[in-house]
Amino acid sequence: MFQINDNYQKLPGSYLFSTIGKKVAAFSEAHPDKSIIRLGIGDVTQPLAPAIIEAMHKAVDEMADAKTFRGYAPDLGYEFLRKAISDNDYKARGCDIEADEIFVSDGAKSDSGNIQEIFAQDNRIAVCDPVYPVYVDSNVMAGRTGTYDAATGMWSNVIYMPCTRENNFVPEFPKETPDMIYLCLPNNPTGTTITKAQLQEWVDYANKVGAVIIYDGAYEAYITEDNVAHSIYECEGAKTCAIELKSFSKNAGFTGVRLGYTVVPKELKCGDVSLHGMWARRHGTKFNGAPYIIQRAGEAVYSDAGKAQLKEQVAYYMKNAATIKSGLQEAGFEVYGGVNAPYIWLKTPEKMTSWEFFDYLLEKANVVGTPGSGFGPSGEGYFRLTAFGSYENTVAALERIKAL
Amino acid sequence: MFQINDNYQKLPGSYLFSTIGKKVAAFSEAHPDKSIIRLGIGDVTQPLAPAIIEAMHKAVDEMADAKTFRGYAPDLGYEFLRKAISDNDYKARGCDIEADEIFVSDGAKSDSGNIQEIFAQDNRIAVCDPVYPVYVDSNVMAGRTGTYDAATGMWSNVIYMPCTRENNFVPEFPKETPDMIYLCLPNNPTGTTITKAQLQEWVDYANKVGAVIIYDGAYEAYITEDNVAHSIYECEGAKTCAIELKSFSKNAGFTGVRLGYTVVPKELKCGDVSLHGMWARRHGTKFNGAPYIIQRAGEAVYSDAGKAQLKEQVAYYMKNAATIKSGLQEAGFEVYGGVNAPYIWLKTPEKMTSWEFFDYLLEKANVVGTPGSGFGPSGEGYFRLTAFGSYENTVAALERIKAL
Numbered sequence: 001m002f003q004i005n006d007n008y009q010k011l012p013g014s015y016l017f018s019t020i021g022k023k024v025a026a027f028s029e030a031h032p033d034k035s036i037i038r039l040g041i042g043d044v045t046q047p048l049a050p051a052i053i054e055a056m057h058k059a060v061d062e063m064a065d066a067k068t069f070r071g072y073a074p075d076l077g078y079e080f081l082r083k084a085i086s087d088n089d090y091k092a093r094g095c096d097i098e099a100d101e102i103f104v105s106d107g108a109k110s111d112s113g114n115i116q117e118i119f120a121q122d123n124r125i126a127v128c129d130p131v132y133p134v135y136v137d138s139n140v141m142a143g144r145t146g147t148y149d150a151a152t153g154m155w156s157n158v159i160y161m162p163c164t165r166e167n168n169f170v171p172e173f174p175k176e177t178p179d180m181i182y183l184c185l186p187n188n189p190t191g192t193t194i195t196k197a198q199l200q201e202w203v204d205y206a207n208k209v210g211a212v213i214i215y216d217g218a219y220e221a222y223i224t225e226d227n228v229a230h231s232i233y234e235c236e237g238a239k240t241c242a243i244e245l246k247s248f249s250k251n252a253g254f255t256g257v258r259l260g261y262t263v264v265p266k267e268l269k270c271g272d273v274s275l276h277g278m279w280a281r282r283h284g285t286k287f288n289g290a291p292y293i294i295q296r297a298g299e300a301v302y303s304d305a306g307k308a309q310l311k312e313q314v315a316y317y318m319k320n321a322a323t324i325k326s327g328l329q330e331a332g333f334e335v336y337g338g339v340n341a342p343y344i345w346l347k348t349p350e351k352m353t354s355w356e357f358f359d360y361l362l363e364k365a366n367v368v369g370t371p372g373s374g375f376g377p378s379g380e381g382y383f384r385l386t387a388f389g390s391y392e393n394t395v396a397a398l399e400r401i402k403a404l
Numbered sequence: 405m406f407q408i409n410d411n412y413q414k415l416p417g418s419y420l421f422s423t424i425g426k427k428v429a430a431f432s433e434a435h436p437d438k439s440i441i442r443l444g445i446g447d448v449t450q451p452l453a454p455a456i457i458e459a460m461h462k463a464v465d466e467m468a469d470a471k472t473f474r475g476y477a478p479d480l481g482y483e484f485l486r487k488a489i490s491d492n493d494y495k496a497r498g499c500d501i502e503a504d505e506i507f508v509s510d511g512a513k514s515d516s517g518n519i520q521e522i523f524a525q526d527n528r529i530a531v532c533d534p535v536y537p538v539y540v541d542s543n544v545m546a547g548r549t550g551t552y553d554a555a556t557g558m559w560s561n562v563i564y565m566p567c568t569r570e571n572n573f574v575p576e577f578p579k580e581t582p583d584m585i586y587l588c589l590p591n592n593p594t595g596t597t598i599t600k601a602q603l604q605e606w607v608d609y610a611n612k613v614g615a616v617i618i619y620d621g622a623y624e625a626y627i628t629e630d631n632v633a634h635s636i637y638e639c640e641g642a643k644t645c646a647i648e649l650k651s652f653s654k655n656a657g658f659t660g661v662r663l664g665y666t667v668v669p670k671e672l673k674c675g676d677v678s679l680h681g682m683w684a685r686r687h688g689t690k691f692n693g694a695p696y697i698i699q700r701a702g703e704a705v706y707s708d709a710g711k712a713q714l715k716e717q718v719a720y721y722m723k724n725a726a727t728i729k730s731g732l733q734e735a736g737f738e739v740y741g742g743v744n745a746p747y748i749w750l751k752t753p754e755k756m757t758s759w760e761f762f763d764y765l766l767e768k769a770n771v772v773g774t775p776g777s778g779f780g781p782s783g784e785g786y787f788r789l790t791a792f793g794s795y796e797n798t799v800a801a802l803e804r805i806k807a808l
Contacts, residue, residue, distance in 0.1 A: 001614030002583035003524035004674045008682050015688050043475035053468040056697070057461060063660070064457040066794070071447035071659040106510050106662075106692075113690030117545070120407035137689045141521070179406035210405030255475040256467070256696045258510075270408045278412050284419050285541045286517030288510075291698055292660045293460070390470070 007143045012150065016133055016374035017041050023358070024368055031366075037397040039324070039385045040368040042188065042343070044253040046316060046390075048297075049309035052252065055300035059293040073289030076280060077104025077261070081295045084302040085261060089246065095233035101265050101276065103283055104290050104298070108218050108247035108260035113138040114286075115214055115243060115262065118278040119180060126159035126178035128171050130189055130372055130379030132216065135182040153377040162378040163190060165347065169336060170194050171202075177209045183232075184216040186223065189375045189384040190345040191321075191337020196229040203232065206241040212268070212275075213242040221251030221314050222321075223340045239265035243275070250342065252301045252310055259290055259298045317342050320394040321387035327398030328385075342387040345372070357383050365400040411547045416554065420537055420778035421445050427762070428772055435770075441801040443728070443789045444772040446592065446747070448657040450720060450794075452701075453713035456656065459704035463697040477693030480684060481508025481665070485699045488706040489665060493650065499637035505669050505680065507687055508702070510694050512622050512651035512664035517542040518690075519618055519647060519666065522682040523584060530563035530582035532575050534593055534776055534783030536620065539586040557781040566782040567594060569751065573740060574598050575606075581613045587636075588620040590627065593779045593788040594749040595725075595741020600633040607636065610645040616672070616679075617646040625655030625718050626725075627744045643669035647679070654746065656705045656714055663694055663702045721746050724798040725791035731802030732789075746791040749776070761787050769804040 013019065020040055028036060048056075062068035076082070082099040090097035105111050112134050116125075121143055127135050136158060139145050146157030154160060159178045161171035169192035171183070183202065186193035206213045215232040223230060232238045244263040248254035264276045290298075300306045325338040334347035348357040354371030361367050361383075372382030387394070417423065424444055432440060452460075466472035480486070486503035494501035509515050516538050520529075525547055531539050540562060543549050550561030558564060563582045565575035573596035575587070587606065590597040598606075610617045619636040627634060636642045648667040652658035668680045694702075704710045729742040738751040752761040758775030765771050765787075776786030791798070 002527050002616045002674060004677055004679070004682060005522050005524055008522065008685060009677065011685065015685075018688070041476070045470065045473065045475065047470045047473045048467045050468070053464060056464045056467075060457060060460045060464065063452045063460075064454070066449065066451045069449065069451045069657075069660075071449065071657075072445070073660055109692040110690060118409050118412065120409055123406050134689060141686070141689065212406045253473075253475075256473075256477055256693075258692065258695045270406060273408055273413065275408070278408060281412060281415065281419075282545070284422070285538060285545065286514060288513040288662065289660075291662045291695065293697065294695055 005141065007141050010148055011137060011140055012148055016370070020368065020370065024362065027362055034366045036366045036368060037389065037393045038368045039389050039394070039397055040370045042250070042386050042388060043255050044250065044388045046253055046313050048253055048257070049306055049313060051303050051306035051309055052297045052300045055296045056293055059296035063293065070292040073292055073295065075284040075287065075289050077102065077290065078292070078295045081298050084299050088302045090231065090233065093230055093234060095231050097233055097263055097265065101263055103262045103264065103279060104295060105260050105262060105283075105287065106258045106290050107249065108216065108245045109134060111245050111260055111262045112214070112216055114282065115245070116142055116144070116180070118275060118282060119212070123179035124157060124159060124176070125180045125182065126161055126174050127182045127376070128163050128184065128187060129160040129377060130163070130375030130382070131182065132184055132188045133375060135214075153373070160376065160378070163187065163192070164378050165334070165336065170198060173205055178211050181206060181211050181213045182216070183213055184218070186219040186341035188219065188341075189343055189370065189372065189379065191341035191343030192345065193223070193228050193340045195227045196234060197227070199229050199232060200235045203235040203238045203241060207237050211241065215242050215244045217244055218247040218250055219341045220246070221310070222318060222342050224318070225340055228340055233263070233265075239267040241268065243268065248298055248301060251314065253313060254297070257294055257297060259294050316391065317387045320389060320391055323391070323394050323398060324385050324387060327402060331402045331404070338387070344385045344387070346383050346385070348381050348383055351381070354380055354383055361401070364404055365397070367397045367400060409545065411545050414552055415541060415544055416552055420774070424772065424774065428766065431766055438770045440770045440772060441793065441797045441804075442772045443793050443798070443801055444774045446654070446790050446792060447659050448654065448792045450657055450717050452657055452661070453710060453717060455707050455710035455713055456701045456704045459700045460697055463700035467697065474696040477696055477699065479688040479691065479693050481506065481694065482696070482699045485702050488703050492706045494635065494637065497634055497638060499635050501637055501667055501669065505667055507666045507668065507683060508694050508699060509664050509666060509687075509691065510662045511653065512620065512649045513538060515649050515664055515666045516618070516620060518686070519649070520546055520548070520584070522679060522686060523616070527583035528561060528563060528580070529584045529586065530565055530578050531586045531780070532588065532591060533564040533566050533781060534779030534786070535586065536588055536592045537779060539618075557777070564780065564782070567591065567596070568782050569738070569740065574602060577609055582615050585610060585615050585617045586620070587617055588622070590623040590745035592623065592745075593747055593774065593776065593783065595745035595747030596749065597627070597632050597744045599631045600638060601631070603633050603636060604639045607639040607642045607645060611641050615645065619646050619648045621648055622651040622654055623745045624650070625714075626722060626746050628722070629744055632744055637667070637669075643671040645672065647672065652702055652705060655718065657717060658701070661698055661701060663698050720795065721791045724793060724795055727795070727798050727802060728789050728791060731806060735806045735808070742791070748789045748791070750787050750789070752785050752787055755785070758784055758787055765805070768808055769801070771801045771804060
């Protein structure tokens, strides 16, 4: 008789955003007259930039003609896109990352879930707490996390690095030595980040203890401060210890378009074994390339027109972030993030739990946010609002919150 | 110090089609004057059907307007596509598969590589031999296959079910009981299939021994004989033992568009645990939905115009299949497949190995095919040609082969 992967049974409850979705649906059904504003999930609302739309129409037309039709893409991505990424995201910043070190994918969520596969099962992971749930969940499925303690919300074999107001949201080197360190910077959900000098310390630490850093740079486009690194490869020595994941979802509005990439430098090795070769093998065996049309959309992100249009789009969302931040501060909330990231992280008032505040905000202001505890035990007592709504909705939501 | 997943080190050599690509590139460089005809990889060459192109342009335009813009898709697929699949591929054939049992993905290669994740590591797999290499390779990466014997090309913990001319390419129930049985029908690479009555015997066997069948129906659109099932769910009892994988690559030319789906019936359980719930969790954690534009393209496959256009496209390729089959027979080859599948499987002449015949055909006829041994040990002494080229190239290739 076949047996299942028992690790799945260890996962508590359902995915955070499913629970939120159900709660909102129930409220909406009970109060059909209320207009709900969603500042919960990190989903964008602005349409795709004209340069991207144009590139996709052109690519669709190419698929309509046998002379320009494209079948299977190269597993690792089309050269035109890998080169644009290498030139713009790396070489222009002084990072020596070649096109063939870039693996194009259907999005950073897939990559951040799948990357753990190339590591040994008894590797020990460290995560910032709170953080994007996929890192831990995908390692639970792989049997790497030990047992779950429902009382603390913690896994016995995961090293948690609390990021709270007490340490200014800067993760500290853990007491126990991890093998794999997940860093999402700027961080989801806290919207906070660390300086390039602080990141350099993490790179030095990883090289010293022999850990690999899985660096999620999904929110890089929102960085506004000069002393923050746009890529971990700006730090010396990162190519021997770090894998970088990047998304087009937030910088170009591709949440429904699906495109991302992962950098695995050729210098990153375990003994003689190149992780670059391993990830290439994984990609070649269990993935068949991102759609041609979508890769052309990605290329347009790096065109002059695309860059200009997306700069405006990011500015639009960051105006929302500033609106949320100042509005919450006016309303007396303690607020973090929103400067280098499209997320605002607030301390819940009057010792409310994250879910209590979720219910309170939904019922009293009809505004949906995300409970901080959904991102890890140290997120308890915090709450996330996102800047990805429309400006009008954002302003309206803040008016409602201020009126509470 | 982090460690790697050692199972990757067990994988012999590179992926079959990479090796072929390198050999062809080397030949091409040495003989720049020769015009090479590629009937090797199963990649389509006909442009996308007009109904699909139209649907994609429309979807692209929707993404350009905030009012119709779509962000994150539902993880498991848009309802409009899941319903079209349920209605057309299942209910129209009398199979009671609901829309919510269908999981839309970025292609059957991803699903066929990832599906093993929800099963226990000590499950034993059975595969037809020869077969699509992803089934075995993805299980090697998961540590499920034991050790590799380079002399036989076999893994110690894989149950091989030889499909050769001796058994008319019909897999026999293995002596040892498997937990997971991979069936690709019509089969890649042999282009052969089994009758619905024979498939029913496999369903009965799986239910009896408690095995799960992972049924890859990628070539279903090419079935021409009435006694062949288009879905395993045409067989009684399949919903308690079978997962079905489907691709849009071959029936609609989506190799570069990327769309597929997997059916996990709610009745399929291991004890109390629903595999449907497990696959939903996997999809929700490590995947973020197929692109909206691509899902609209998939929907167009089921429109009246789409169906009519794709019927012609499949007929075009099957005319190639008939051309290859009759041409090879005229040239004195022993030939199989090509009736319910776009693949022709030939016995190599004069006891040549598969790779010897590959080199012979490349050098003497400048035609690229695929060595049968690349698909498993029982593929040795066979060779695959595909019907996915243009008609003109197919005719020209056969003229060259007949002239040898």
